Amino acid sequence: MTLTGGPVDPEGWDFFVSYTGKDRAWAEWLAWQLEDAGHSVLIQAWDFVAGSDWAARMDQGIRLARRTIAVLSDAYLGSVYGAQEWRSAQVADPGGFARKLLPIRIEDCPRPGLLRTIVSIDLFGLTPEDARRRLLEHVRGAIDGRIKPPVAPSFPTPPREAPPARRPDFPTTQSPAVTRALNATWSSSKGRRATRRPAPADPAGPRPxxxxxTGHTAGVQSLAFSPDGQLLATASADTTVRLWNVTDPADPEPLGQPLDGNARLLSVAFSPDGQTLATTSDDTTVQLWDLTDPADPGPLGQPLTGHSDWVWSVAFSPDGQILATASDDKTVRLWDVAGRRRLGKPLTSDKAPMLAVAFSPDGKTLATGDDNKTQLWDLSDPARPQRLGTLLVTEPTRRRRLGARLTEEKAWVSSVAFSPDGRALATAGGDRAVWLWDVTDPARPQALGQPLTGHTDDVRSVAFAPDGRTLASASIDNTLRLWDVTDPARSQALGEPLTGHTDGVQSVAFAPDGRILASASTDSTVRLWRL
Structure with missing residues (x-):
């Protein structure tokens, strides 16, 4: 008997995909990722061609595939055929020792009956890259029978005593009403939090x-502090931006109602004057928001259009006049903020998806990150940017199996950040390392020392402290790390990784005073850390 549906051996397919018609797009995406990783797949959308006996073909899939993937949604759980298919796989492996049934949840739906005890792969609320990573990691775990980290876990250290839930009030003999008034942080005359003297450095070291x-209902993809440090903006795959009053970082408060971006949000940035917020999303657009009254923000006109795919990153120039956006459509675009129009032609780099963008502190240089390198651009004439030096990571550190072949993965660059003095650039991405570069001469950038290693998965975000002496990095390994970059050529780790998030950390940012660090995670939460 000859079997089709991707390359197979005489024993059958690696996977049979069981789904309902409503979820066909998800089923095809899953099948494509699995075949691209070297697995053989039987899927109705591709393999039940004209002339096929669909009932016999379905029976082949259930009997001959090594594993059945059940694409779980409310629609699937209400399907008679779907129930028959996943139950057939479960009956063939009632104890789950062979892991013949792999439930993949594409929405936050219940797992009734026998499905309740089977560990699922949850892909809802993730970006495509995170969903693909989680899918292939857990599929490999199902095949191998375990998921062991590639490096040894850190040695457990006793947790520090938890800090107070909020900062204690200064002792006083005044009445409670006067005390509350003195501790109030909102200035009714200005509509802004009162400016306060920075607290002294915490001798206990970094701690939550x-x-x-909480409040977001899907992964938080990006965050940013306002220039005065009184607001924090968080952008989520749940389509909303939330503003937080962080004048007292020990007792942050939500400010106003969430802003609805009408699509999964991927990046957020404040303008230098703090009056405008920019967000990007998976609907190809960029939206500007008016924060003149942060308690009552609103959109500034219609979204900026011009990209044709997901917009991953956004940054304002230091003077606030130019906006840069990086997109999966393989371009970076520059925008005139006041005129709300595109500036010049889009920047491209070897036809690769653009993932990250950052301005130098003097606004004269732009750094862009794509799927294998960082490119520097001269912005002396923003309408006609000129290509400068290229920063190339030449030694990718990971390999993945494609069928019988081993192939090196590209060291894609997901984050770029200039040091406050503009002399160094930090880049990070798929090689799990952070690289520092001397960009004093942006036409001839040079690597500074060895890459900073320690993360065990992709590094998604890097940020310099305002004094330029510390660098923070955030990784899909659920941790943040701090690095001493006082001498960038001899950088070293500062203490143990910061832990607490239960899923990948997507974004990290320092408050303007350098005493507080914020992190955003796919676990739908944001954490603040005292440094």
Whole structure:
């Protein structure tokens, strides 16, 4: 008997995909990722061609595939045929020892009956890259029978005593009403939090401040502090931006109602004057928001259009006049903020998806990150940017199996950040390392020392402290790391990784005073850390 549906051996397919018609797009995406990783797949959308006996073909899939993938949604759980297919796989492996049934949840739906005890792969609320990573990691775990980390876990250290839930009030003999008034942080005359003297450095070292910030219902992809440090903006795959009053970082408060971006949000940035917020999303657009009254923000006109695919990153120039956006459509675009129009032609780099963008502190240089390198651009004439030096990571550190072949993965660059003095650039991405570069001469950038290693998965975000002496990195390994970059050529780790998030950390940012660090995670939370 000859079997089709991707390359197979005489024993059958690696996977049979069981789904309902409503979820066909998800089923095809899953099948494509699995075949691209070297697995053989039987899927109705591709393999039940004209002349096929669909009932016999379905029976082949259930009997001959090594594993059945059940694409779980409310629609699937209400399907008679779907129930028959996943139950057939479960009956063939009732104890789950062979892991013949792999439930993949594409929405937050219940797992009734026998499905309740089978560990699922949850892909909802993730970006495509995170969903693909999680899919292939857990599929490999199902095949191998375990998921062991590639490096040894850190040695457990006793947790520090938890800090107070909020900063204690200064002792006083005044009445409670006067005390509350003195501790109030909102200035009614200006509509802004009162400016306060920075607290002294915490001798206990980095530690979490209070409980995580919750409210988002899907992964938080990006965050940013306002220039005065009084606001924090968080952008999520749940399509919303939330503003937080962080004048007292030990007791942050949501400010106003969430802003609805009408699509999964991927990046957020404040303008230098703090009056405008920019967000990007998976609907190819860029939206500007008016924060003149942060308690009552609103959109500034219609979204900026011009990209044709997901927009991953956004940054304002230091003077606030130019906006840069990086997109999966393989371009970076520059925008005149005041005129709300495109500036010049889009920047491209070897036809690769653009993932990250950052301006130098003097605004004269732009750094862009794509799927294998960082490119520097001269912005002396923003309408006609000129290509400068290229920063190439030449030694990718990971390999993945494609069928019988081993192939090196590209060291794609997901984050770029200039040091406050503009002399160094930090880049990070798929090679799990952070690289520092001397960009004093942006036409001839040079690597500074060895890459900073320690993360065990992709590094998604890097940020310099305002004094330029510390660098923070955030990784899909659920941790943040701090690095001493006082001498960038001899950088070293500062202490143990910061832990607490239960899923990948997507974004990290320092408050303007350098005393607080914020992190955003796919676990739908934001955490603040006292440094």
């Amino acid at each position: 401040l209070g409980d995580p910030l």
